[in-house]
Amino acid sequence: MRLGGRLSAAIDILSDIETRHRPVAEALKDWGLSHRFAGSGDRAAIGNIVYDALRLKLSHQWLMQSEEPAALGFAVLLRQWGYTVEGLTAELEGDTFAPAAPGSDVFETFAARNLSEAPPHVQADLPEWLQSEFEKAFGEHWIPEAQGLNGRPPLDLRVNRLKANREKVLKALARTGAVPTEVAPDGIRVAPVEGAGRHPNVTAELSFAKGWFEVQDEGSQIAALLTGASGGQVLDYCAGGGGKTLALAASMGNKGQIHAYDADRHRLAPIVERLKRAGTRNVQVHDQAAQLEPLQWRCDHVLIDAPCTGTGTWRRRPDTKWRLTPETLAQRMAEQETVLEAAHRFVKPGGELVYVTCSLLPSENAGQVARFRERHPEFKPVEIAARWESTFGTALPAHADPENGMVTLTPATTATDGFFIAVMRRLS
Structure with missing residues (x-):
């Protein structure tokens, strides 16, 4: 699938989540079962768009001045995946599966708006009723703390010291780019993926089957x-x-x-x-x-x-x-x-x-x-x-x-x- 087809699928899934109020994992699974032609790379890319859209849902909507799932999908590519309006338009041109782009006025609004002028809970991307809880927890730093919850997570592993040590597991997982964690003495981290990427399937590793490590934040x-x-x-x-x-x-x-x-x-x-x-x-x-x-x-x-x-x-x-x-x-x-x-x-x-x-x-x-x-x-x-x-x-x-x-x-x-x-x- 090209980018246009992936974006269109993500928009359909976002619509399904919104109208049926269902968990994202359930909606993605159902889409995959009904679109078996989609490869694992396609499913990963589509899932990434959906998850990214939900992480920054409020700020995407505020910048695009639209709550439509299509606006969310396009905002993901513009804000989180590094596309420009011109580059994205060129990428989607001629793709028969690409969704219709928002009107030029939406893109103009997006370019003109400054998120620092949005209400605080929109800058933080969290429900407004929770603002007081975050203010109580983090004081004047509550917005950056809330924003920290809006990025992609890493893949963290814990070395099982009953069977291995960290050096041994790092060597076994060298191709994944894994590094030691900063605090936990048995922790190993694979950095968050970008764009359409996906984390390595570490549970398919022989070292996992041997019990050398577990997946654990x-x-x-x-x-x-x-x-x-x-x-x-x-x-x-x-x-x-x-x-x-x-x-x-x-x-x-x-x-x-x-x-x-x-x-x-x-x-x-x-x-x-x-x-x-x-x-x-x-x-x-x-x-x-x-x-x-x-x-x-x-x-x-x-x-x-x-x-x-x-x-x-x-x-x-x-x-x-x-x-x-x-x-x-x-x-x-x-x-x-x-x-x-x-x-x-x-x-x-x-x-x-x-x-x-x-x-x-x-x-x-x-x-x-x-x-x-x-x-x-x-x-x-x-x-x-x-x-x-x-x-x-x-x-x-x-x-x-x-x-x-x-x-x-x-x-x-x-x-x-x-x-x-x-x-x-x-x-x-």
């Missing part, structure tokens, strides 16, 4: 290491597919005992095969809350990767930004409170509770922790600065609250997905 790796577990009894209370469980097993060198639990059996199911491939020997998997009862007040570390709005993952899932509502936020906050109340019972005196979200909203993060501590004053913040420095050899990132044992990671400041981590110790 650097921020998630950092969160697992800040748990501070080196042995003893560890409970990963919302284990999901097992990313942090695997990271804990590797950092603990298969010592101690990790209990991986999730109330959602479908989310938990992949963990079994992942644990086997990784060579873990210190993990027990639980899919029923009753199985955890013997652990009450006995765990050295309890990790809660809590359900949340996922605002920190908007680079990877930009469609969720536009589907998020105040009602959804309230529901997630209620779920977080329930999980905290259930999980804290497993922390023994002197043990630690680690609360993690992939959200950047204070309501889900610092606010949630403050309310928990009010209910349970026996939990006190851990000295997070010393732990960070001893674990990673660097100073705390910009958005940290060492007095309250909290760290916030963001694409703009730590080049990771957005994560919030709070570490608390039970004194009695």
Whole structure:
């Protein structure tokens, strides 16, 4: 397919997402199934246009003065893919599958407008009702922090030190351009792709099949290491597919005992095969809350990767930004409170509770922790600065609250997905 056909397909998919209010991954999958002639390169390029359009949806619409999917598609090529109006017109000329271009007045408006004159939430490309949350989280820097969530993400991997070291995996993945991550000691990064490019399929590598590495964002790796577990009894209370469980097993060198639990059996199911491939020997998997009862007040570390709005993952899932509502936020906050109340019972005196979200909203993060501590004053913040420095050899990132044992990671400041981590110790 030429550019015109790819752009036309992306516009159709954007229309489908808008009219049917469906997830982008679902819409892309359905398009691919009904257009089997499209090659993998075509599907990747089309997906890139769609995702790019959703990442900068508000600012694209403001600059083009149009909410039409076609305007979004053309804005992507002009703003994010480096085309000029003249170059794009020439590229599409004679392409019978190319969509009709917006009128010349739209391109004139696009050229004349200055995004710095747009409303703040449009500059940030986030729903207006969330502006106050970002202002509370980041103060005067809230716009660049929000904008950091609008770029393409890298592909991050975690070396499984049970089977390999970073040098060995870097050598195996040399053709991908992989480099060490800045903070996580076992992290490896493949830079974000540009234009119609696509990330290498690392899960097809022999080194992946051997269990040498897992796909895991650097921020998630950092969160697992800040748990501070080196042995003893560890409970990963919302284990999901097992990313942090695997990271804990590797950092603990298969010592101690990790209990991986999730109330959602479908989310938990992949963990079994992942644990086997990784060579873990210190993990027990639980899919029923009753199985955890013997652990009450006995765990050295309890990790809660809590359900949340996922605002920190908007680079990877930009469609969720536009589907998020105040009602959804309230529901997630209620779920977080329930999980905290259930999980804290497993922390023994002197043990630690680690609360993690992939959200950047204070309501889900610092606010949630403050309310928990009010209910349970026996939990006190851990000295997070010393732990960070001893674990990673660097100073705390910009958005940290060492007095309250909290760290916030963001694409703009730590080049990771957005994560919030709070570490608390039970004194009695």
